[in-house]
Amino acid sequence: MPDAPLPAVAVSGPDNVGKTTQVRLLTRRYGTCDLGPLDGYDTRWAEAKRQGLAAWWFHSASIGEVVDVLACSYLTRAAAARSSPPGQVLLLDRGMSMLGASVAATVAARDEVPFPVAADRAARLLAPYASDIAKAHHAEREVLLLHHADPLRGAEVALSRERAVTDVYRRYQVALNEHLHHRPHDTPIVVGDRSIMAVHGDLCARLEQTSMPIAQPVITQRWTVALGGMSESGKSTAGEYLQHEHGFARLKIGYLLDCAAARHRIADVYALPPVELAELLVLELDRYAAAHHYQRHLSIESLHRADLTRELGKLLGPALTVAYLHASPDIRCRRGNRGPGDVVQRDTIKRERGADRVLGIADLVIGNDRSRTELFHALDLMVRRRLWPDRSPRRIIVPDLGLPAHLAGFLDSMLAALTSPAPYVQMIAVTGSGGRGEFRSGWSDLDVLLVADPAATPRIAAALRQERDRLDGVKLGLSVITPGEIRAGALTSRLLYAITSITAGEVPVLWAVPGFRLPHPDGRMVAARNRHEGATAAFGLRRALLAYPIDIRVVYKTAALLAKIVLRCEGQVQPSDADALEAFAEFAGLPAPADPCVDSAAALWLAEQVLRWWLTGVEATS
Numbered sequence: 001m002p003d004a005p006l007p008a009v010a011v012s013g014p015d016n017v018g019k020t021t022q023v024r025l026l027t028r029r030y031g032t033c034d035l036g037p038l039d040g041y042d043t044r045w046a047e048a049k050r051q052g053l054a055a056w057w058f059h060s061a062s063i064g065e066v067v068d069v070l071a072c073s074y075l076t077r078a079a080a081a082r083s084s085p086p087g088q089v090l091l092l093d094r095g096m097s098m099l100g101a102s103v104a105a106t107v108a109a110r111d112e113v114p115f116p117v118a119a120d121r122a123a124r125l126l127a128p129y130a131s132d133i134a135k136a137h138h139a140e141r142e143v144l145l146l147h148h149a150d151p152l153r154g155a156e157v158a159l160s161r162e163r164a165v166t167d168v169y170r171r172y173q174v175a176l177n178e179h180l181h182h183r184p185h186d187t188p189i190v191v192g193d194r195s196i197m198a199v200h201g202d203l204c205a206r207l208e209q210t211s212m213p214i215a216q217p218v219i220t221q222r223w224t225v226a227l228g229g230m231s232e233s234g235k236s237t238a239g240e241y242l243q244h245e246h247g248f249a250r251l252k253i254g255y256l257l258d259c260a261a262a263r264h265r266i267a268d269v270y271a272l273p274p275v276e277l278a279e280l281l282v283l284e285l286d287r288y289a290a291a292h293h294y295q296r297h298l299s300i301e302s303l304h305r306a307d308l309t310r311e312l313g314k315l316l317g318p319a320l321t322v323a324y325l326h327a328s329p330d331i332r333c334r335r336g337n338r339g340p341g342d343v344v345q346r347d348t349i350k351r352e353r354g355a356d357r358v359l360g361i362a363d364l365v366i367g368n369d370r371s372r373t374e375l376f377h378a379l380d381l382m383v384r385r386r387l388w389p390d391r392s393p394r395r396i397i398v399p400d401l402g403l404p405a406h407l408a409g410f411l412d413s414m415l416a417a418l419t420s421p422a423p424y425v426q427m428i429a430v431t432g433s434g435g436r437g438e439f440r441s442g443w444s445d446l447d448v449l450l451v452a453d454p455a456a457t458p459r460i461a462a463a464l465r466q467e468r469d470r471l472d473g474v475k476l477g478l479s480v481i482t483p484g485e486i487r488a489g490a491l492t493s494r495l496l497y498a499i500t501s502i503t504a505g506e507v508p509v510l511w512a513v514p515g516f517r518l519p520h521p522d523g524r525m526v527a528a529r530n531r532h533e534g535a536t537a538a539f540g541l542r543r544a545l546l547a548y549p550i551d552i553r554v555v556y557k558t559a560a561l562l563a564k565i566v567l568r569c570e571g572q573v574q575p576s577d578a579d580a581l582e583a584f585a586e587f588a589g590l591p592a593p594a595d596p597c598v599d600s601a602a603a604l605w606l607a608e609q610v611l612r613w614w615l616t617g618v619e620a621t622s
Contacts (some may be wrong), residue, residue, distance in 0.1 A: 008035070008081045009207060010095025013145035014154060014177050016161040017191055018199060022145070023093045024276075025200050028264065028283055030214060032089040041076040044069050058110055058168045063125065067103055071129045074099045078136035089212065095142040096133055100126060101179040108175035109168050115178050143206050144180065144188040145199070151177040195220065195317025197282060219286040220319045222296055223386060226312060228303030228358040229325035231346040232332040234368040234375055235302045238325060241376055246383050246525075248299045249292065256284040256300070278311030304350055306357035313361070323382065324362035331369050380488040388489075388519035393427070394508040401430060402437050407446055410470035415511055417463035418450075424459040426483065426516055427451040429509040431498045436507070438576055443553060443597060447477040449498055451518075454482060487519060493533035493565075496526050501575065530568050534614065537562040541611050545604075552600040556581075559607035562614060581606060588613050 009026070011019045027034045039045035048056040048069070057066055074096060081090050103125055108118035126133065147154035155177040159165050180188075189202045197220045204216040225242065227235045242248040260280035261269035269280065285298060303309050303322065312320055329347075333340035350356065359365065366378045398411050411430070418425045432447035433439050439446075450460065460480060468476070479498075485491060486499060501507040503520035541558040544551065560577035563584035567574055570587065574580035581593045585606065596603035 007139055007141040008090040008092050009212065010092040010140045010142040011145065011203070012095045012098045012142055012180075013188075014147060014158050014180060015173060016158045017145045017147055018196060019145060020093050021196060021275075021279075022200060022203055023091045025196075025279060025283070026091055026203075026214065028279065029217075029286075030089065032091050033084065034091045034093070035077055035080060037093060038070075038073040038077065041073040041080070042069055045073070054166070054169065057106065058172070063107065063110060066106060067125045070099055070102060071126065071133070075129065075132050075136060078132075078139065081139065089214075092140065095140050096137040097142060097144075097180075097183055099133065101176055101183065104179045105172045105176035109172035112171065115175055115182075118175060119179065141207075141210055141212070143203055144183075144186075145203075146180065146188045146190050147177070148192065149190055151181040154181070195319065196315045197286075197319070198317060215290075217286045218289045218293075219282060220316065222285075222289050222298055222319065223321070224285060224316060224319060225297070225299045225321045225323055225382075226303050226309065227299060227301040227323055227325065228309065228355065228362065229327070229368075230332060230350055230355060231343045232335040233325040233327045234366075235325050237372065238323070238366070238375065238379055239299050239301045241379055242297075242299045242383075245376070245380075246297065247295075248297045249288070249295045251285070251288065251298060251300050253281060253300050253302065253304075256281055256288075260284050274305065274307035274311050277305075278308050278315055281308075282312065282315045302355075303358050304353045304355040306354035306361060309358050309361055321364060321382070321386070322358065322362045323364045323366060324359050325368050325375075326359065326365050327368045377488050377490065380490065384487055384489050384519055384522075387522045387525075388487075390517040391503040391520050392517050393429070393502050393512060394505050395512070396508040396510065398510060400508075401434060401439075403434060403439055403446075404441060406470055406472045407434070407439075407474060410446075410467055411448075411510065413467045413470065414448075414463055417466070418456075418460065419511055423513050424456045425450050425452040427509055427512040427518075429498075429502060429507065431501070431507055432477065433576060436575060440597075445475040445477045446471065448479070449495075450478070450480045451483060451486065452480055489521065489525065493526075493529045494561075496521050496529055500526055506575070527568060530565055534562065534565045537565055538611060538614050541607060545607065545611070550604070552596055552603060555607045556596045556603050559610045562610050566610075566614065581610075584610060 009032075011022050013019050023034055026032055039049075044065075048061070051060055061069075077092070078096070081092070084090055100122060104115070104119045104122035107113065107121045107125070108115060111118070111121075113121075147157040152174065155170075155174045158173050158177065159170060162169075186206075189199060189206065191199050197217055201216045201220055204214045207214045208216065225248065227238055229235050239248075239250045243250040257269050257277070257280060260266070260283065263284075264280070266272070266280075269277065272280070281300075285300070289295065289298065303324075309322055313322065327335075329343075332347075333343045336343040364382055366375065366382075368375050398408050398415070401408070401411075403411070415428060418428065427450065429435065429449045430447065431449050433444045434446050438444075452460065457480070464476075464478070479495060481491060481495060489496070491499065498507070499518060500521045500523075502509060503518050537558065541555070541562055544555045544558050547554070557577060560580045563580045564574055567580060567583055567587065572583055572587075574583050578593075578595075585591065585593050588609065590606065590609055593606045594602035
């Protein structure tokens with residue numbers, strides 16, 4: 001039997017809601033057949049346009065003529081759809097329900113009558129075509145797009161996107177939105193202020209539910225950083241750093257557009273309007289992202305056209321960050337390998353394309369007149385702000401820690417010195433075994449973490465000098481980090497882990513300024529930094545084992561650190577030293593570890609096994 005014809009997919013909605021754009025995206029993505037605009041199905045549209053479409057529609061033509069041109073256009077297109085080859089997905093910009101809505105809105109606008117009256121008159125005007133309309137409507141699968149859930153708000157949005165609005169067109173748009181909101185439809189897709197591709201995802205999901213072979217795009221689930229800037233501003237350096245340090249897939253805009261041109265057989269892709277050029281670029285990005293599902297972040301370079309950049313923003317919305325690398329002309333000329341003249345010449349071409357105007361629409365401007373270190377910190381900060389959500393730490397008081405009285409007194413005194421009469425720090429926390437309620441006298445250190453601006457250093461030093469005697473020989477492990485270091489992720493693996501423990505609610509803080517929030521580090525980044533710290537821990541353990549006399553406490557803690565690093569790579573998180581070594585022994589098939597305070601020889605043996613296990617893995621891959 002021949003294939004049954006597939007229902008045509010009709011995308012309907014009020015003016016300026018994105019119907020034509022969505023149809024064009026579907027056509028580009030799946031090679032579906034767009035049956036084209038309605039004015040291609042009746043020759044009378046040419047005369048209407050000659051007169052001025054609005055003047056003809058609302059003033060010069062009779063209402064009967066307008067209705068007949070509309071009805072004939074819709075029905076002729078429906079006949080073309082029925083005669084199309086079977087098995088082909090057809091796309092319609094405006095479905096049959098839009099015919100009734102347009103006629104009712106036209107009557108309301110021209111005759112200045114309420115919506116119910118206009119709808120009744122429209123039904124009578126379309127009665128001669130009713131049978132054919134019903135048949136055509138049955139052959140469609142319609143999806144309705146709306147600006148807003150409220151019809152009046154929807155009309156306001158539609159009108160705001162017009163250059164000029166007459167009173168009659170305003171009445172038309174209000175009536176059209178009201179009619180579409182009251183028509184029986186499946187649940188409409190409310191566009192709101194979302195990106196074009198986010199709406200496209202909803203549209204594809206709706207069509208997928210009705211057995212249409214249309215998959216949802218994935219690009220809105222990725223983060224794309226688009227790099228712009230003039231010649232020698234650092235775009236390539238930034239793209240390379242994002243690739244190697246943060247795992248971005250680094251892609252060239254020119255390459256992606258060349259791929260699109262070859263795919264769609266476009267002779268000169270750069271001759272296309274900016275809207276279509278941006279759509280092709282985004283669809284190629286989506287293809288790449290779908291084929292590389294593990295790649296969560298993409299960078300594209302270089303943005304040479306401001307108009308293209310604006311359209312990319314509309315398509316991707318919050319899934320896109322436009323980062324503009326800004327450097328002074330003198331600096332850029334000095335960076336050029338071929339001399340200042342070459343930089344000036346390339347700048348001239350970029351300005352002709354609008355590359356300099358990207359500065360005014362960028363989400364982020366990164367100054368790059370100075371060192372690469374500063375550039376890299378700025379890029380780190382961009383990534384952390386995107387991927388590290390802020391969280392409020394959990395609070396406790398000193399007695400909750402269960403510390404010996406002299407250490408509790410030390411902490412109380414430090415809290416008083418650093419927080420009154422005015423706060424000199426932003427956060428105070430006890431980490432390590434003391435923060436977990438596992439402090440062991442004679443064995444544990446007291447690890448304290450402060451978040452403070454650099455200007456607080458003298459005050460912190462003075463407080464320590466005054467209160468240090470209260471420690472009574474207990475080693476103080478004090479770490480002071482600035483808010484900027486946290487935001488940029490410029491921390492060691494140990495400090496990253498401490499911040500993660502605080503933001504995850506596992507380790508509470510003793511004090512924080514009102515409203516204080518910390519960024520929660522990205523798990524994959526912490527894991528990667530953790531792996532790099534393994535070599536440092538192994539060197540430290542070897543040094544501790546070779547020291548004379550051997551300090552069993554240092555050996556035990558360093559072995560525990562290396563064990564924690566190994567276990568984190570295996571997906572296990574063990575905050576305490578004892579738990580880490582016990583879990584490592586089980587993982588490596590070793591006897592359960594002894595208490596180092598009781599059996600130092602057994603603890604020393606286990607530390608040697610941890611180091612040997614690490615070195616065996618390293619040497620096996622060399």
